[in-house]
Amino acid sequence: MPEPGRRRPNAPRRGGRPPAPRRSVDPARLAAYDVLRAVRVDGAYANLALPDLLRKHGLTGRDAGFATELASGTLRRQGTYDAVVAACVDRPLAKVEAKVLDALRLGAHQLLAMRVPDHAAISTTVDLVRARVGQGPAGFTNAVLRRVGEHDLASWVRRVAPDVAGDPVGFAAVAHSHPRWVVSALAHALARAGRDAGELDALLAADNEPPAVTLVARPGRVGRDELVAATGGTPTQLSPHGVLLPGGDPGATDAVARGAAGVQDExxxxxxxxxxxxxxxxxxxxxxxxxxxxxxxxxxxxxxxxxxxxxxxxxxxxxxxxxxxxxxxxxxxxxxxxxxxxxxxxxxxxxxxxxxxxxxxxxxxxxxxxxxxxxxxxxxxxxxxxxxxxxxxxxxxxxxxxxxxxxxxxxxxxxxxxxxxxxxxxxxxxxxxxxxxxxxxxxxxxxxxxxxxxxxxxxxxxxxxxxxxxxxxxxxxxxxxxxxx
Ligand SMILES: C[S@@+](CC[C@H](N)C(=O)[O-])C[C@H]1O[C@@H](n2cnc3c(N)ncnc32)[C@H](O)[C@@H]1O
Missing domain, CATH: 3.40.50.150 (Vaccinia Virus protein VP39)
Incomplete structure (x- = not known):
């Protein structure tokens, strides 16, 4: 992990020109952007909005997976990214146009948490803003994301989060991207269950991990072994009816299509x-x-x-x-x-x-x-x-x-x-x-x-x-x- 203040190895230089316009905007990024917009403007649930938007943008397979991770990961980590972006702009975050802030969050997620090369993360986000908002905001986006790309995530957290000793809840809120009151509520919940306060970090980190897809084999309708064989999944440890999927589309499994199995958390x-x-x-x-x-x-x-x-x-x-x-x-x-x-x-x-x-x-x-x-x-x-x-x-x-x-x-x-x-x-x-x-x-x-x-x-x-x-x-x-x- 780089030391605080160290530049990331492939970090862009400040003050560079906005990348040249592209002919078209990457559909996976457009889909993720549309998900963020639907959540912000229409009050949509991301997981319900995603399938329609993936379809609308013609995304399947790896591209659909990329758009899903981009939208969901950005929404989960929005608290951290907002603190980072706030340190890279010359005005309060509330004064940044919401459409541009959505794009900056998407760009930050690609730069800080996905394995997207910096130049691709920045140029595709600039293209997106140019297409959806305008040329002026595109230049602003380019300048801000270049600054975001100067440090890695751990280094940014050390720079923008409150001091962990003086304000542990505030630090956890920024580091793990949870509202402060939620951090306090979960810390209290762990304590009431008699658990170690040191588990809070692991709990908050787990909230930022996309859950594995688990199926339930509804007894009498499909056997768990049959479902394991049909999906290539593995039996779950705690529920005798659960199957952990290795990936892929659960809806494509015949037992799910006919309702004998379903997607259900263990x-x-x-x-x-x-x-x-x-x-x-x-x-x-x-x-x-x-x-x-x-x-x-x-x-x-x-x-x-x-x-x-x-x-x-x-x-x-x-x-x-x-x-x-x-x-x-x-x-x-x-x-x-x-x-x-x-x-x-x-x-x-x-x-x-x-x-x-x-x-x-x-x-x-x-x-x-x-x-x-x-x-x-x-x-x-x-x-x-x-x-x-x-x-x-x-x-x-x-x-x-x-x-x-x-x-x-x-x-x-x-x-x-x-x-x-x-x-x-x-x-x-x-x-x-x-x-x-x-x-x-x-x-x-x-x-x-x-x-x-x-x-x-x-x-x-x-x-x-x-x-x-x-x-x-x-x-x-x-x-x-x-x-x-
Ligand atoms: C946690 S969800 C239940 C999830 C569900 N058991 C499942 O596994 O799919 C709670 C549900 O309670 C419903 N609900 C809210 N107020 C209710 C009420 N007064 N009477 C009955 N259901 C209510 C909500 O609409 C929601 O669907």
Whole structure:
């Protein structure tokens, strides 16, 4: 790693002329630029916007992979790049035209984190700005990126981040490109789970790694060995139904195309298994997924339910997401898959079913998603601490309602893709404090194969389960297991 202040070996000289205009702009960079624009202007989700934009620009194979990494990596690392760019411009960043700032971020990612030669990173970005914004901003872009290219990423971080000893949170925020409040929230989450504070760096770094693509082989519909053979993938360590893909397009696999398998993080598979595998006395016939959209866990639960003669009801508040649940729970001919009773749109805080209807209930609550930042490149910049103020009361009401529709002796899993205690243990404790018909159970007994996953204990001392991207290579799913008495 070069010493602070050392020039990068192939760093461009300052003050050079803008590269000569090219005839056309590289389509992969145009696609990445359009993704950033869609995220900024239309509030799009990058992972949903990408497939259409790749298609629009005619990108496949390696070019599509390059555009995906360029857009997603730039969005994830935007906090670091903005600090670098701010040090290279002669005005506040807020005064740089947003369209130009998008391009500067893309250029910075190529210069500092991708193996793109400097001259190509700069000239293609200048071409992009010339084509999409104008000649004046193209010259500005050239000058700024030449300065960005004078140092490598580690050297830039040392130059632009606050002093690590004086302001460790501020340093981590710039070095790992997370909003300051998110760094504090994740540090607090690690501490509440009894983990070493030194893990924070690894956790934040894991958030910047694109997650490996994992498939779930839905039992009874396709065998895991069959899926391994069809994809060239490898079995996952923690979920007995997971297959880690070596790369390529998951949609091209026949089992995925017909819904027998799906793309699903191993952590999400484990949440469904925490509910299905927890020991239950008595009737085990009716299962409910109270917050089912878009339907990933519901599809695994339906397959597991079918295997033991139970039936799943799937509920979702938003009609457009119920459509996705129905699709996830349907055969290619439109019929509901085995194990599904019904798919309905409804407010889970006021469920339509009689009290005591269900034997097993999943509350996969709407949450901040701070445990799934790897998967949603832009989300860390969209979330605000205020989101928790709205989410926590909803989470409590959903858990309360789930307990109401569970029969005495029946089980409820409360899960979030967030490790933040305000929306995990504190929600469960608040609900338990208001009821005398519930007891907490340790969820780990249903998932003995998952190591090193103790979450914060509930107020009564009962264990919870917390997965971590830097430990388990999954999203940071939280699981609490409750039983109606
Ligand atoms: C974390 S997501 C669930 C993910 C899903 N279980 C899966 O694995 O695909 C939470 C869902 O809860 C839904 N939701 C929000 N408020 C709700 C409510 N009052 N009742 C039911 N669902 C709600 C959201 O629309 C969202 O689809």
């Amino acid at each position: 952590g999400s598979q484990l949440v469904a298994l925490a509910l299905s595998e927890a020991p239950l006395d008595g009737r085990d016939e009716r299962w409910l997924d109270l917050c089912a959209g878009p339907g990933g866990k519901a599809a695994l639960l339906a397959a597991l339910a079918a295997g033991r003669g139970a039936r799943l009801s799937a509920n979702e508040a938003q009609e457009h997401r119920t459509v996705l649940v129905r699709r996830a729970l349907s055969e290619p001919d439109g019929a509901l898959v085995a194990g599904v009773d019904e798919v309905v749109t409804g407010d889970g805080t006021a469920p339509r079913w009689e009290p005591g209807t269900f034997d097993r209930v999943l509350v996969d609550a709407p949450c901040s998603g701070l445990g799934a930042l790897r998967r949603r490149p832009e989300s860390r910049w969209r979330r605000t601490p205020g989101d928790l103020r709205d989410l926590v009361p909803l989470q409590r009401r959903l858990l309360d309602a789930a307990l109401d529709v569970t029969r005495p002796g029946g089980l409820v899993v409360y899960a979030t893709c967030s490790p933040v205690p305000a929306e995990t243990v504190e929600v469960v404790d608040a609900v338990l404090a208001g009821r005398d018909d519930v007891r907490a159970l340790a969820p780990g007994a249903a998932l003995p194969q998952v190591p090193d996953a103790a979450g914060p204990a509930l107020a009564d001392g009962t264990a919870t389960l917390q997965l971590w991207p830097h430990v388990h290579r999954t999203d940071a799913m939280f699981v609490a297991l409750l039983q109606r008495t």
